[in-house]
Amino acid sequence: MTRRTGLLLFAVLVALLAGAFAWRQVPSRRAATVAASAPAASAGSAAAVLELAPGDLVEVRGRPLTRAVTFTGSLKPVQSAVLKAKVAGELLALTPREGDSVRAGELVGRIDPTEFDWRLKQAEQQVAAARAQRDITLRQLQNNRALVEQGFISPTALDTALANDNAAQANLAAVQAAVELARKAQADALLRAPISGQVAQRLAQPGERVAVDARLLEIVDLSRLELEAALPPDEAAVLAPGASARLWVEGRAEPVAATVVRINPSAQAGTRAVLAYLGLRGAPGLRAGLFARGEIALARAAAASVPSVPVSAVRVDASRPYVIAFENGRVQHRRVLLGARGTADEPGATEPYVELREGIAAGTPVLRGSLGLVADGAAARLAAMAVPRALAASAASR
Structure with missing residues (x-):
């Protein structure tokens, strides 16, 4: 073995020893990495805590509720008319435009009367001719009567004269009727408002040639309005005309009082819903076609100990309704059994409430519907602000 070969073998041995040492150090490095990342993960989870404001919570507690029937619909005027x-x-003129007020019988437009004027003159001339012909037949009848009495002509000639006079008399009556029809057509060329109200639509413009029964103006009377509500049969069965109701109309913050004026005796085919008609007086801001949701008070709940929450706090995105409770620093999804709906007899209650018959105890704070969906079991805490005593005590005790 030469010296060069020995040096080469020594280098290979050193490389093998260094590789074995590095391989033994990999598990310890992985453990150190996991140990270092665990505190960071725990710190991140601790930071992801849901901050709740006092306005995000509502307490489940017994409230006296007034049972009510809720419905939706659109306002429509009790009295409306279409000028045809x-x-x-x-069409020579049509004065009112959308939003203008008109009175019943007011002249609002005019159709070219030239044709009707000439027809009236023609009919009047026909009346003059028929009247002259009647005068001739009447004189002839009188002469024939005198001649028959003297024996100069036979009674048959008298009968002929009498028939001619009757025909002339009938012809005169016919052309006189034609005169009246021509006068009516002449008067119909003047367009007058059928009712008092406001113009909702203008359906024709001056210069157009309109046909008989063509729609020209739509007029609505906003002094009395009506809402048509489709109710389930069980709720309609306990209603009666005269029941009071409240309507929340688009664009108005305050509810509007209404009254059930009549109930349809037949159910609608298919849906089996019963139509109830509610009447209300016109007021500023109330217009035909506005969407409204309403509530008809039926009866007050006898037991005030039944837990209840606003309807918006009940979630219905799962197979069963549930609420999101705030307990022990976390939020919990609680399935509930719903009861009757109604309005709460307490200050500031503007939305309907619903009874919670099972699934949650009274005194538990739950999240309002305005907070959106929250994962079950997520950590939460009350924000550091002026927390109502009732909610703070309830959260602290759980």
Whole structure:
């Protein structure tokens, strides 16, 4: 063995020893990496805590509820009318526009009356001719009567004269009726508002040629409005005309009082819903077509110890309804059994409440619906601010 070969073998041996030492150090490095990352992960999870404001929670507690029937619908005027053309012709004028007020019988437009004027003159001339013909037949009848009495002509000639006079009399009556029809057509060329109210739609423009029964104006009377509510049969069965209701209309913060004026005696085919009609007086901001949700008070709940929460706090995105309770620094999904709905007789209660018959105890704070979906078991805490005593005590005791 030469010296060069010995040096080469020594280098290979040193490389093998260094590789074995590095391989033995890999598990210890992995353990050190995991140990270093564990505190960081725990610190991150500790930081992901849901901050709850007092307004995000509502307490489950017994409230006196007034049972109510909720519904939705659109407002429509009790009285509305569409002005239509009674005669065909060119529309010369149509004064009102959308939003203008009109009175019943007010002149609002005009159709070209030239044709109807000439027809009236023609009919009047026909009346004059028929009247002159009647005068001739009447004089002839009178002469024939005198001649028959003197024996100069036979009674048959008298009968002929009498028939001619009757025909002339009938012809005169017919052309007189034609005159009245021509006068009516002439008057129909003047467009008058059928009811008092406001113009909702203007459906024609001056210069157009309109046909008979063409729609020109839609007029609505907003002094009295009506809402058509489709109710389930069990709820409609306990209703009666005269029941009071409250409506929340788009664009108005305050509810509007309404009354059940009538109930349809037949159910709708397919849905089996019963239509109830609610009447209300017109007020500023109330317009035809606005969407409204309403509530009809039926009866007050006898037991005030039944736990209840706002309807918006009940989640329905799962197979069964549930609420999100705040207990022991975490939020928990609790399935609940719902009862009757109604309004809470307490200050500031503007939305409907629902009874919670099972699944959660009274005094438990739950998340309002405005907070959105929250994972079950997520950590949570009350924000460091002025926390209501009731909620703070409830959270501290759990």
